[in-house]
Amino acid sequence: MERFLITGGMGFLGSHLSERLLREGKEVWALDLFEPPYARRLREHPRFHMVVDTIMNRGTLEKLVDRCDAVCHLAAIACPDQYVHQTRKTMDIGLRAGFEVIDLVRLTGKFLFFTSTSEIYGRNPDVPWHEDADRVLGSAEVDRWCYSTSKAALEHYIRACQLDEQLDYVTVRVFNAYGPRLRGRVLDKFVDDALEGRPLTVHGDGSQTRCFTYVDDLIEAFVRLIETPSAHNTVYNVGSSVETSILDLAHTISALAGRSPSFEFLKHADVMGESYEDIQRRVPDVSKIERAVGWKATTPLELGLGEMIAYRTEELGLAHA
Ligand SMILES: NC(=O)c1ccc[n+]([C@@H]2O[C@H](COP(=O)([O-])OP(=O)(O)OC[C@H]3O[C@@H](n4cnc5c(N)ncnc54)[C@H](O)[C@@H]3O)[C@@H](O)[C@H]2O)c1
Numbered sequence: 001m002e003r004f005l006i007t008g009g010m011g012f013l014g015s016h017l018s019e020r021l022l023r024e025g026k027e028v029w030a031l032d033l034f035e036p037p038y039a040r041r042l043r044e045h046p047r048f049h050m051v052v053d054t055i056m057n058r059g060t061l062e063k064l065v066d067r068c069d070a071v072c073h074l075a076a077i078a079c080p081d082q083y084v085h086q087t088r089k090t091m092d093i094g095l096r097a098g099f100e101v102i103d104l105v106r107l108t109g110k111f112l113f114f115t116s117t118s119e120i121y122g123r124n125p126d127v128p129w130h131e132d133a134d135r136v137l138g139s140a141e142v143d144r145w146c147y148s149t150s151k152a153a154l155e156h157y158i159r160a161c162q163l164d165e166q167l168d169y170v171t172v173r174v175f176n177a178y179g180p181r182l183r184g185r186v187l188d189k190f191v192d193d194a195l196e197g198r199p200l201t202v203h204g205d206g207s208q209t210r211c212f213t214y215v216d217d218l219i220e221a222f223v224r225l226i227e228t229p230s231a232h233n234t235v236y237n238v239g240s241s242v243e244t245s246i247l248d249l250a251h252t253i254s255a256l257a258g259r260s261p262s263f264e265f266l267k268h269a270d271v272m273g274e275s276y277e278d279i280q281r282r283v284p285d286v287s288k289i290e291r292a293v294g295w296k297a298t299t300p301l302e303l304g305l306g307e308m309i310a311y312r313t314e315e316l317g318l319a320h321a
Helices: 012-023 039-043 058-067 087-108 145-163 186-195 215-227 246-256 268-272 287-293 301-315
Strands: 003-007 027-032 048-052 070-073 111-117 168-174 200-203 235-238 263-266
Touching (some): 003 058, 012 039, 012 215, 027 058, 039 048, 058 087, 070 087, 087 111, 087 145, 111 145, 145 168, 168 215, 186 200, 186 246, 200 268, 215 235, 235 287, 246 301
Parallel strands (some): 003 027, 003 070, 070 111, 168 235, 200 263
């Protein structure tokens, strides 16, 4: 595969995937709603094409899918504080447009790479989660599940198309990615607070854990899966196996930014609304991807955070403390 369309190609993961595919010698079309400042450098690349439009525009999608061998479908409303407050938009983009993308890929015989999420498993307490672990979700009256449900519906549809022998695909369930350019998640909020000398805002008591996965490790997994036909037509957890509590994360970021720790604790409901439920632990079983393409996350948290802090320090025009 030589020509790739990346929907959401200027987002956090999309921009890193674009860069990596260009380094591999591929031609890349990035479809996104906006062109961020960091895209300027990419624009100068002769094999990179930026298309500013919405995936809801069928005409644009048709033209772009036609030009490519593979479609990496990343566009989504993916930040928790957006998907709990903008449920209809989350589902319009996540579901309606998602089905359109999949159908276009299916009908044109292209390859599909789809980014699903660890949110799929909901609040299943039996970690680590293997890919066939149960989805344990709350009521459909609770808005936070609209993101998980949209991704799960697309996973079902993708699998159904493949069972009908109409689609070649890989689906990945991403676990808490971080790195330069991340926006709207707990980790970049901590980094900004620490760099700008504010107390770090911890939701809940900070005992909840996540497996933070450095962006370079993730992109390596994506590329290996795409390039290994024997690994196609199934779903993989992609994440670090190292669990870190939110409070430990806050301490580590404060130390790396050269600040003495100072925290403000807020109730989840006060920040995310009454409908939000947090998940205490979210841990992947990554034995499947390890067997398929020999991948494991290798970047230590301190190293990845150091890269992120250095990037943000420069972006904000700050001198490192
Ligand atoms: N970052 C993570 O930790 C994580 C975890 C699980 C799953 N994922 C999935 O990975 C993918 C990428 O996530 P990310 O962290 O890069 O998020 P992101 O928000 O940085 O990127 C998503 C991109 O999609 C674009 N987009 C939204 N609506 C669009 C539309 N109508 N038309 C075109 N583009 C549109 C946004 O502008 C944004 O640039 C998403 O599908 C997300 O659900 C990410």
